[in-house]
Each structure stands twice: as structure tokens, then as C-alpha cells.
Amino acid sequence: MSTAPVGNPAGLPAWTTRPADETAVQNLTDALGCPQAIAQILVSRTISDAAAAKTFFTPTLDDLIDPMLMLGMDTAVARIQHAVRSSQPILIYGDYDVDGTTATVLLKTAIERIAPKETPATVTYHVPHRIREGYGMQNGVLGQAAASGVRLVISVDTGIRAFAAAEEAKALGMDLIVTDHHLPDGVIGIPAAVAVLNPAQQNCPYPFKHLCGAAVAFKLAHALLLATTETEEQRAKLKRGLIPSFLKLVAIATIADSVPLEGENRVIAALGLKDLRNPVQPGLRALMQVAQIPINRPPTATEVGFRLAPRINAAGRMDIAGDVVELFLTKDPARASALADKLNRLNDERRATEAKALEAIEAQLAALRDSLGDYLAECIILDDPEWHRGVLGILASRVVDRTGRPAIVMTHEDGHAHGSGRSIDGFHLLDAISAVHEPLTPSDAPLFSRFGGHAHAVGFSMPSDRMPLLRERMQRYGAPRLTGEITAPPLECDAELLLSDLTQSFYDWLTRCEPFGIGNREPVFLTRGLILSAPVRFIKEKHICLPLQSPGLQSSGTTNRISALGWSRTTDWPARCAEIGLNTGSQLDVAYRLKAKTNPQFPGLELELVALRPA
Template identity: 75%
Template sequence: MISAQSGLRQQWNIVSPDADAESVTRLAREVGCPEAIALLLMSRGIVDASTAKTFFNPSLDDLIDPMLMLGMPEAVARIQQAVRGGEPILIYGDYDVDGTTATVLLKTAIERTAAKDRPAVVTYHVPHRLREGYGMQTGVLGTAAASGVRLVISVDTGIRAFAAADEAKALGLDLIVTDHHLPDDVVGVPNAIAVINPAQEGCGYPFKSLCGAGVAFKLAHAILSAAAETEEERSKLRNSLIPSFLKLVAIATIADSVPLEGENRVIVALGLRELRNPVQPGLRALMQVAQIPANRPPTATEVGFRLAPRINAAGRMDIASEVVELFLTRDSERASTLAEKLNRLNDDRRATEAKALEDIETRLVCLRGDDGVFPAECIVFDDPAWHRGVLGILASRIVDRTGRPALVLTHEDGHAHGSGRSIDGFHLLDALTAVHTEGDALFTKFGGHAHAVGFSLPSGSVEALQTRMRTYSSSLLNGALLAPPLECDVELSFHELTSEFFDWLTRCGPFGVGNPEPVFVTRRVTLSADVRLIKERHICLQLFREDEPARFSALGWSRATDWPSRCAEMGLQRGSVVDIAYRLKCATNPQFPGLELELLDINLS
């Protein structure tokens, strides 16, 4: 493939499981699935029927005991003490999907553990992205202490909040940190009565990739379990409360792009199931404005591209605390009002993003070399006109367009604020750590993980950031990272693409990072008609194989690949014989039901 972002031909890497045909047939027979699905399972390391059946049937029993997490016993005991003593508790959240849903989960759980005649006093603070920025602020802690708060619990933030932790101690506040971001390798973790983060050193929790809401859910699960004293209460916890909580955890897990494997896949699979026709007014109203049908569980794609952007829009464009209110309110009218506001904010976000992308596209054209290839370095763009709320999205778009890691910044009152996104194999937080310590310290604040970071620095230091990132990244970004092979799962014939196969394929989901949607290869297929353009940007091919009756439409969406130019370059026309790499989809147009192919790459046979 000649990729629009790299100018390099992409190779296809078809995963070959270490199994013979007899083993594939045996697994298919024992599981009851098509052999192509058995081959797909083996290509992903699932080689026996027992593991396969667990994979296809995730259950609450697959959730890991939260008490295995370092710091959990101390956190549970301190929260119980606060609830029983009537101490005011502050939950310190964050302004994205992960942080707001985590706030809702923990507030709800703590309140449920209180006695009916003595309700828990739980407030929350969700920072304003523009006025406060990311992370715990000492001023907020001072206000909380003055109001009588004695226990602060962070969610999805705090793992590097060393100054805030010291301030909390000086104010007489007990602090519990729950977070999933990577701790500081040198300093360690903040001084708190408990730090709950599976990524911290010494934590024996076996699954390390929970999102922030996932970690908060673990604390919620632990305190609810501790409060359940009778068999009836334990039954209600298992059969009602935990499944209900998993709805929001699933949304956050998908939105935060953590790997959908292990416990995360269990959380999302169960949570999506519970999202069918929700009764909570806010969630129901949000799904309605996002046009997600209520008669079936939503897909991970619908959550990621319809629900999550509307939730994030509040933090990006306005006040994220309204998301917490949306998910806590029992007033259907208020819920509808808030959901409609999130919908409008998302429209505003899209318009703001589109305007900035026009400028970015112009810059990218200038950045290409004479050979049409982008430099082998991290791209750093800044503009004071760009809205801070969309910087992460803009960085993602640059990565999609160029195949390079990207940092995008804007300026305000002498300070630059930025977000970054990366590619596989280039650890972005390590990169920021390296350039920060290369000479004079660059950042006033930074954090994140391998694929996503946030940071701030003086505006006058942006040029130094560009220079250091260029030097650091160019030494690491090579051909293998910039033009990775297209990972393909199984080579199939058209006759294997049946409705039964698609049903089994759907059960292999939910798909996302760590459990990518399978990519298939079919060779020597023939175009039964000339290439059809869709809106001058996309393409539709009609394909068949000479030895098979099945025919399929294959759609090429021009996001990172200029499909019309690609087809013209290869001279594709009726009768052309090609090899294709694709994903299998169910057609969304009711006039043309059935299965269709989403093209990822195409080569002449």
C-alpha cells in the first residue's frame, strides 16, 4: 500500500498460529464455531476450548478481587471511619470521561454504605480545564479544609500530585489517591494514607491496565463488599449494584483507550450488556441524543464515537461537573436538559476542531519533503488561536494523517498548554521525561502514559521543546515504527464469510486497543464493475471470485488513504484482479442489507 502519510509500501503480516490443521479442527469442534474462527482464536493465543469458552462468556466471576490492590485495606478502613463518623468527604475528579464517571461511581458507592438515618456527606470537585488545568490544586484543598472536609479522595488523578499531597497533610486532610497514570520513576508516589494504582511499584494486583474509573470502581467494589453484612446484601451487590456500576466503567474504559484485554474486556463486555435500555435518567437521555437504539446493547464503537465525545465535550468546551450532575440526577427533565447541552457542546467542539484542522492541514502540506514523505520526527505544532479543549483531538488527527507522534499546543497568559498522542513503539511520556531533564527543566507540569500526555510550560520554552523533541524522536523513529506492517489475522475465501461466521466474529468483541478488530485477507478477487466514487473522496468496489458464487461490496473510506488516487495509480477497472485486506462489517444501509467489506489495503494480484 502507498500510505498517504508515509509514502512507503506497507507490508501485510498474516499471523500464523503455531498449530496444525488437526488442532484447528479440534478446537472448532469443541467450541462449536467455524474453523476460521478457531484459527482466529489461535492467532490470538487462545488454543484450548476452556480458554475459548471463557473468552466468549465473560462473567462477574472473572473480575479480580479488589483487595489484592496495594493500599486497598487502608483506603477502605479510612472511608468506613469517615462515613461512620459523619466526616465530610471530597472526591477530587478530572474533567474527561474517565474522571467524571469515576467521580460518579465513587460518590454513589460511598453514599450507599452509609446508614439510612445518617447519610454520608460526599461532595466533589471537577476542575475547569481552562481555569485550573489538569491535576490537584492546592487552593481547592484549602477551601475544602476550611469547609470542614477531613478526607479527600482523588480519582483519575493525583499520582504525581506531590505538592498537593504535602499541602493536604499541612491542612490536616487525609488523602487517598486513586489513579492509573504512571508514577514518577524517581520520586515514587505522593505522601498519602493510601495510594491505589496497579501501576505503582509493589502492587500485586495482576492486571495493570485499568482506566481511572476502573481503579475507582475497584475501591467502590471493596467498600460496598465491606458494607454488605448479610447474605441478602451480598446477593444484591453481586446481582444488581455491580452490574449497574459496570455501565459507566465500560464507557470510561472504551473512552480512555486502555487495552480491551483481560479484566478490561470483561468490564466492557458486561457493561455494554447492561447499557441496553438503561433506567438511569441521565444515561438514558444521553443515549437518546446520541441516537443509540435502546432495543439492544450498544457496540464499543458507538460508545467510543457517539457517547464518549458528548461526555468529553463538557470538559473541553464548558463545565465538566455537569456530566457528574447528569449521571447523578433522578429528574428526567433535568437529565434531558443536560444531555441536550452536551450535544450542543459537542457540535461546538466539532466546529472548533474543524477550523483548527484546516490550518493544520496547510502546515502538513508544507512539512512534507520533496518526496512527499513527512520527516521522521515528532511533530510539534502550536497556535494561540487553538482551543485548549480540542488539543488532544488535534494531536490524534495529526498522528492519523502522518503516522508520526504529535504534540499540539496553545498559548495563554505567557504559558503554553499542550496535549500529545503517539504511535505504537514510541513511548511519549518517556520522551517528555527525557527532554524535560536534558538541560534546564522545560515543563511546569506534565504526565500521562505511553500513548497520550498532557503538559504545560512557559511560552518562551516552546522552541526549546521543538528542538529537543526533534533530536530525541529522530534517533528512535525508524522505518519499522513509521511504516509498520498491516497486521492481518486470517486468510479467507469469500464462501467462508457467512452470517454464522459474522455472529461468531461479533462474539470475539468488544474490539479496541489490545483486542483489535480482526483483519482478513482474500486473494485473487475480481472487480465486476469499474470503481465507483462516493462523494468524490471514497470508493466502492464490487468484488467476486471466479470459483465462488459469493459477491461483496468493498468500501474504502479516505481517512488516512486517498483511495481514488490509489485506485487510479493501480489502474483499477472492471476485470482487475486484486488481493484485499479488510474488516467484515454488517451493512448499515437498510436498502442493501447483509455483509460488506471495509477496505484497509489493496494490491494487484
């Protein structure tokens, strides 16, 4: 299976097919009885034998990794057990996004479960306010906790760079356990805590390194619950009941945090999505209802990522993220319904705020196009004091979608710039801002007041008057690294098909490869030489529908006609059609994702356009 380009019109990325050993593909096709294109997808994703394919298609709880393999887990479990036995108040220090709020719920629930009924654990939580406090642990909050009698603080989805907070906790007489997934400081290392749980830290033997923050908290919760079981029957009950219940929230966080859906993350996401069908917990049920996700079937990763997650995140973006924790902890259906409705309203407010900011962003991008052409090789940096800090990450993602470049979006308040960045494959954004942060001369000051993140997403704050320095340093850093191979990568297709291959049986096999996301992207297929059988139909003036058919006659019973929809989120499809000069009878090569029609009155399959070119 060649990776050579399958055609490259001038000015457009090449189209390639993913590499897959032909012998391995045929062997897997025969072993599974699946379409060859499905076997090709699996082999190209390093799944080349029937046993590995079975695990991929049907992961089980037995595929979860032993939490005790994580460095520091035994110490963390022992310290929490001591706190529970000694009735020491415990504070969980969370974060305001999906990852941090769900992690808070999981760990609070687990600690309360391991406490004896006669002496229940005292577990409080603090979820910071995005605007008033910002990301990370604050000394003031720790001081208040110590004054209230807290003797153990456990961070979730934060803390790996909380060096000052760790020293403050120690000075206040409190122990600190850090659970996080963000990358540690490469120079200083990790904070001085009783235990640090993070598979990304140096010397951690945990074999899977890409868990989200809620998954790391889940590992601690799982270890705590296992430590309280004494018999096989108790362990089996835990496995049947509480662990699947926890995985629902961990799956939501895993999908929302855009970690790779491979390895253990795939197990978590697949099992969690399956158990999200008909949820019992009132808050989760109410949230799925306001998000208009049917509860008579498992939701898809797309539904979680684009319907559930934005509503959960809206609390931290626009108001108080603690509402999310309460939503997932309450047993009162009426209170759950009220909180879900509030999150829904906040999400509407977030969308309106985002739409207004996007108008200004489009104007700034137009100015950049006029002055820099294709933006040269730089990271896109935009700012406006009117933009809401709660939507900066979303705005940065939109800029990446529109430009194919890493993007940093900032707003200003009281002389400080607050920024959020998103990146593209091949450009490690945390490495970039770490590099530009360092002073160039002894008389220079560090660039940022605070920063953190990972390869694809970062957040920071800095004095506003240092923005020119940020632009200069990022351009210097990005110029040699943002090459054409990174900013205009070839379009990689998973397999080449005929329309007659697109049967319901093929689609059923394809759905077994879900959930899709980073690390297990939704397959893109290529079909050549399709005929536009009628004029292009425009939908709301910015989307398109193409009626396509195979050239020539097909044998009876096979598919030879299908509709292709182009949604103008990242591609201006009407402009693309005009550029090609589409007319009835035009012959096209089409790259697409295969979808089931959503209208039950018109069942069948359709194509979602990824790219289009003359045959």
C-alpha cells in the first residue's frame, strides 16, 4: 500500500494513502471476515493480528492498567487512608474545565466511599474562578484551608508546576498530593509534595503516558477502592458497579480534553460511552437531556465533544465551575434539572460571546492576509481587550482551523495580557512558549508571569507591554520549524473505495472502530472519477450538497448514487466549487468521511466532504 501522492493539483496539498502491509491486511481480512478497507485501517494503526483487533473492537475492564504501577501511588493511597482513619479534613483542589471538575467529583466520591459509615470523611473541594483566580493553586486558598483544619490537599488536573504552592502548603502544616497530566518543568522537575501522580513525570513506570487529568484522578480513586476490598467477591462487585459508573465521567473528560484515543484512553472512552446509555445519576441525565442527546443509546464521541463538553465547560468559562461538581454529585432530580438548565443558558451566552469575538478575529486575519500573504511561517498572535477570557481557548482553536497555523489569542486586563494557545501536529506549543519565556540576556526578565500546558494547548499571563517581545520571539522560534510539511501536510486517506463498497455492512464495521478522535482519527476515504449528476445545491448560502454517481452502469443491487455534504467550518465550500468550476457532468475525485443520515425518514448513508478536486 503506497504512500505516494495520488495526484497534486498546483497549490493544493497532495493526497496520500496511509501505509499498510498488504500481506498483513489480507491475513486480517481473512481472520476477521471484514471488508479489506477495514483491515487496512487497522493495520495502518499498528493492529495487525486478530487478537489485537478483538481488543480494539471490544475492550473490557480487564484492559485497564493496574493503577499501582503509577509512581507514587502506594504513598498517595497510604496518606489518604491515614487521613480518613484519623478524621483529618481533606481538600480537593480542582480546575474549572471538564477535566478538572469531573476529576474533583471522582476523587471526592471515592474518598467518601472508603470511609467507615460511623466516621464519614470530611472532603471539601475548591474549583477556582477562571477570572478572579486563574489556573493553578493559590496561596490564599491554601491559607483558608489550613485555618479551617485541612491537613491534606489533593490537586486534580493541576499542580505539576505548583512549586510555590507546595512550599506554602508545607509551611502551613498541610501535606500535598499532586495528581496531574500536564508536562512537568524540564529543569526544576516536580513540586515537593508527599506524592506526585503523573505518568508523564520522569521515571514513572506506568506504561501509558497520555491520560487526561480526570483519568489520573480515577487511577487514584481505583487504587483507593481496591485497597478496601478483601475478597474476590468484593473486587467483583467493585468491577461490576462503581468502576463502570466512574468511567462515564472519565470518558467525557478524556474526549473533551483531546488526549489521544489510543491505548488505555480508547478503553476508557469506549467503555464509558457504552455505559452513558440511560444514565441513572440525575445530573448526568439532566445534562444529556438539555444537550438533546438521546438516552436510549450510547452517545458518540462527537456528541460528547460538541454537545456535552461545551455545556460543562461553559460554567467555568462564563460563571462558577463549582456548579458542575454539584450537578454531578446531587441526588435531587429537581436541583439537577435547574443546574443543567443553567449550564445550557451559560453555553448560549458563551456562543454569543464567541460569535462576536470571531467577527473581530476575521477582520484581524484579513489584515494579516493583506500584509503577510499566507502568514509566512509565523504563529498567529491576536489580541483584543474586549475578548472574554473564558473563550480564548475556543477562539484560538477557530484560528487554527482557519489558518492551519498555531495560534495564540489574548485579552488584556489591568496591564496584564491573558492568553490561550492551540497548535497543529508537528509543532509542540509548550516547548515553544517555554523557549521564548527564557531571558536572552542577564538583564532580561522572563517573558511570562505564569504558563503551562502541553503540546497542543497552553495558557499563560504576562505584562501587556511585553507583547511585542512575544511576537518577535515566537516568530524567530517558529520560522525554522513551521515548514511547509507542517503547515500544509498532505491529505492522508485511509483507503480508496468505489461507491459500491459503501454498504450498510461496511458502515457497521466502520462504527466498530469508534470512538474516533486524536490518535484514532475518523477514517477518510477516497473515491475517484465520480460524476456530478445535478447542479450543486447550496444550504444556507455557505454549505453545499453534491449529488454524485459512479461513472458508467453498475450491476444490479449495488450503490451508484450518493449525496456529499460540505459543511463550511474549515473550508469555504461554495468558493471551492466556484474555483473548480463545477457543472452537471463534472468528474471529481472526492475525499470524505462516511456518515449515516440523521433523518429517520430518509435512512441510508452520505458523504461528508473533506476535499474535492477535478478527476
